[in-house]
Amino acid sequence: MSVDPAFVAQLSTWLAATDIAVLELRGPDGTLRLVQAGSVVRSEAVSPVEDIAAAEAEVVAAPGVGVFLDRHPLRLEPAAAPGSQHAAGEPLGFLRTGPILQAVSAPCDCIVEGVLAAHGATVGFGTPLVAIVPIDTGETP
Amino acid sequence: MIEIVAGAALATVQDLGRVGALNLGVGVAGAMDPMALAAGNILLGNEEGAAAIEIPVFPFTVRFTEPTRFAVTGTDCAPALDGKAVPPWFACRAQAGQSLTLSVPGPSAWRATRAYLCVAGGIDVPVVLGSRSTQMRGAFGGHEGRPLQTGDLVPTHAADRAGPDVGLVPPVFDLPLDVDGVPAVRVLPAAEYDAFTPQAQASLWSCAWKITPQSDRYGFRLAGDELKPRVPLELRSHGIVPGVIQVPHGGQPIIQMRDAQPSGGYPKIGVVIEADLWRLGQAPPGSRIRFAPCTWDEALDAAAGNRRWLDKARRIAGLQHRAGEGGR
Amino acid sequence: MTGAPHLSLLGTTGLLFEAPGDTTLETQRRIWALARETERWASVREAVPGMNNLMLVFADPPRQLQAFKDRLLATWTAVEPLPYSGRCVDLPVSYGGEGGPHMADVVAHTGLSIDDIVALHAEPTYTVYALGSHPGYCYLGGMDARIATPRRKVPVLKIPGGAVSIGGSQTGVSASAGPSGWNTIGTTDMTFFDVSRTPPALLQPGDSIRFRPMRVLR
Numbered sequence: 001m002s003v004d005p006a007f008v009a010q011l012s013t014w015l016a017a018t019d020i021a022v023l024e025l026r027g028p029d030g031t032l033r034l035v036q037a038g039s040v041v042r043s044e045a046v047s048p049v050e051d052i053a054a055a056e057a058e059v060v061a062a063p064g065v066g067v068f069l070d071r072h073p074l075r076l077e078p079a080a081a082p083g084s085q086h087a088a089g090e091p092l093g094f095l096r097t098g099p100i101l102q103a104v105s106a107p108c109d110c111i112v113e114g115v116l117a118a119h120g121a122t123v124g125f126g127t128p129l130v131a132i133v134p135i136d137t138g139e140t141p
Numbered sequence: 142m143i144e145i146v147a148g149a150a151l152a153t154v155q156d157l158g159r160v161g162a163l164n165l166g167v168g169v170a171g172a173m174d175p176m177a178l179a180a181g182n183i184l185l186g187n188e189e190g191a192a193a194i195e196i197p198v199f200p201f202t203v204r205f206t207e208p209t210r211f212a213v214t215g216t217d218c219a220p221a222l223d224g225k226a227v228p229p230w231f232a233c234r235a236q237a238g239q240s241l242t243l244s245v246p247g248p249s250a251w252r253a254t255r256a257y258l259c260v261a262g263g264i265d266v267p268v269v270l271g272s273r274s275t276q277m278r279g280a281f282g283g284h285e286g287r288p289l290q291t292g293d294l295v296p297t298h299a300a301d302r303a304g305p306d307v308g309l310v311p312p313v314f315d316l317p318l319d320v321d322g323v324p325a326v327r328v329l330p331a332a333e334y335d336a337f338t339p340q341a342q343a344s345l346w347s348c349a350w351k352i353t354p355q356s357d358r359y360g361f362r363l364a365g366d367e368l369k370p371r372v373p374l375e376l377r378s379h380g381i382v383p384g385v386i387q388v389p390h391g392g393q394p395i396i397q398m399r400d401a402q403p404s405g406g407y408p409k410i411g412v413v414i415e416a417d418l419w420r421l422g423q424a425p426p427g428s429r430i431r432f433a434p435c436t437w438d439e440a441l442d443a444a445a446g447n448r449r450w451l452d453k454a455r456r457i458a459g460l461q462h463r464a465g466e467g468g469r
Numbered sequence: 470m471t472g473a474p475h476l477s478l479l480g481t482t483g484l485l486f487e488a489p490g491d492t493t494l495e496t497q498r499r500i501w502a503l504a505r506e507t508e509r510w511a512s513v514r515e516a517v518p519g520m521n522n523l524m525l526v527f528a529d530p531p532r533q534l535q536a537f538k539d540r541l542l543a544t545w546t547a548v549e550p551l552p553y554s555g556r557c558v559d560l561p562v563s564y565g566g567e568g569g570p571h572m573a574d575v576v577a578h579t580g581l582s583i584d585d586i587v588a589l590h591a592e593p594t595y596t597v598y599a600l601g602s603h604p605g606y607c608y609l610g611g612m613d614a615r616i617a618t619p620r621r622k623v624p625v626l627k628i629p630g631g632a633v634s635i636g637g638s639q640t641g642v643s644a645s646a647g648p649s650g651w652n653t654i655g656t657t658d659m660t661f662f663d664v665s666r667t668p669p670a671l672l673q674p675g676d677s678i679r680f681r682p683m684r685v686l687r
């Protein structure tokens with residue numbers, strides 16, 4: 001995808017000032033994804049193949065306001081990582097409010113495409129947190 | 142009811158302990174980690190002291206015979222409901238017939254040894270002398286006065302109560318305590334502290350004490366510097382409490398824990414403050430622990446800190462409960 | 470009576486009050502009286518007599534610790550000995566042999582014969598000073614100092630219920646099987662504790678025990 005680099009830089013600056021974790025620009029020949037990780041905004045060209053997967057991906061959004069944790073406080077490893085498989089209801093991350101944790105749960109059996117929010121980031125209701133691809137259970141739509 | 146399916150070695154029913162029966166020679170018993178027990182109960186909307194199952198050995202599997210809200214607190218034992226991971230320190234819901242397996246704790250941000258299986262309404266064994274805790278020496282309380290066995294059916298009370306599926310950040314992260322990278326507990330000097338040699342007194346505070354494998358709910362036997370009194374001491378029997386650091390003739394200290402007898406006669410060099418007993422109760426055999434000196438006021442402040450943590454958890458979890466029940 | 474009582478902390482859980490002087494029944498009667506007074510205090514959850522001492526378990530540890538100690542000492546000065554006189558229970562004892570595995574240690578320490586030890590042990594009427602150690606266990610006062618024997622260097626992992634033993638200058642009978650650092654010199658049959666009974670303990674402070682030698686195995 002060909003996008004004016006100055007425009008990408010301008011978007012990145014704007015994105016860095018928000019709590020929006022990911023922004024996707026779709027064009028006829030591909031997609032550009034801007035991902036905010038901490039204070040850094042990184043741009044990724046999404047290949048047409050990956051873009052097809054992305055088209056089928058769903059985003060798990062924050063169920064409330066809080067601090068996003070990519071792992072349970074007791075765990076050393078993130079709950080979800082690109083490629084990890086989860087049963088419906090299993091935690092993909094957590095939202096912390098004071099001492100209280102809320103689970104960010106897999107809405108269905110799925111494979112994680114990417115974790116969109118940074119560990120420790122404050123997120124609002126509806127902030128995209130985890131991109132997933134539902135696992136085809138063999139049922140025809 | 143909860144059916145014990147596998148691995149019940151040394152698992153017992155515990156609440157916050159038995160008060161008021163010391164004059165009969167009956168020790169307090171109760172959860173080794175009272176903060177984990179209280180937190181699990183807060184998550185389920187129970188009284189903080191509702192009875193739960195304390196599990197020190199894994200794997201451990203139970204089957205719920207009816208729909209049950211539960212929470213697994215304490216050490217992270219990767220709880221799984223019918224094979225599906227559920228988070229530790231979370232209120233969860235099991236359907237009738239589902240099995241919960243707790244596995245051997247793996248690498249974790251908190252090295253701990255005991256898990257608590259709490260259920261909404263609490264474990265409904267009879268109250269004996271004011272408590273549901275298992276009194277091992279007296280063989281009463283808990284489930285038939287003994288550790289659980291495979292095949293036991295443990296009664297629960299109103300286990301399907303409604304509530305939100307929220308969790309708590311374990312208190313060790315808000316209330317950390319270590320000295321030189323070694324987990325620590327605060328200690329106040331006891332009656333015979335001054336009867337020990339200056340070297341022994343210095344060692345008490347400086348040694349990184351090893352918790353030997355001969356450590357259990359009765360007591361933690363420590364290995365480290367030899368603690369010697371100035372002259373041999375022979376004391377008259379007197380009441381003691383969990384946390385007392387006794388020094389038998391061999392010079393290696395023993396910390397009395399929840400199943401300890403309520404009286405003793407060995408010299409006492411110090412006592413772990415009540416506010417830190419939960420940390421000690423989770424310290425794994427083979428690990429090391431330090432004793433940190435503290436003042437009376439600091440010890441009471443520590444207790445108030447625990448209380449504040451529990452009150453805050455209860456307040457916020459309580460809001461969630463009300464929201465979950467439609468504002469009732 | 471000489472000296473002042475000794476007060477010490479049991480962490481933040483309780484406070485130990487130890488009366489000065491030799492262990493006497495007169496002092497113990499004051500300990501019982503002190504227990505009866507202090508267990509009514511709002512900051513005290515339990516008052517637990519030991520051997521001429523008293524453990525106070527806090528309901529709410531007092532911020533002003535010195536004021537609490539001062540009040541305790543003032544109360545001790547004021548209390549009159551409580552004249553308990555309870556019932557007396559006879560306990561038939563088989564001394565020595567398999568049921569008294571540490572009799573040899575008491576012989577070695579005291580230099581007395583088994584018969585002397587049995588005679589001295591069975592002579593007094595022992596007052597129950599306090600309950601402790603394990604459910605229903607009685608701490609007894611009045612043992613002859615000549616048979617005092619130090620607690621064992623390595624505690625025994627399991628002595629049976631009914632074991633009659635000596636630890637330092639004290640004697641007692643275990644109410645159930647369990648670990649002990651005392652020297653077991655004999656055995657008796659008696660149920661000291663039954664949780665289904667009210668009260669669950671057979672004896673209470675102020676009651677007394679007489680040991681009746683049934684057999685002496687040398």
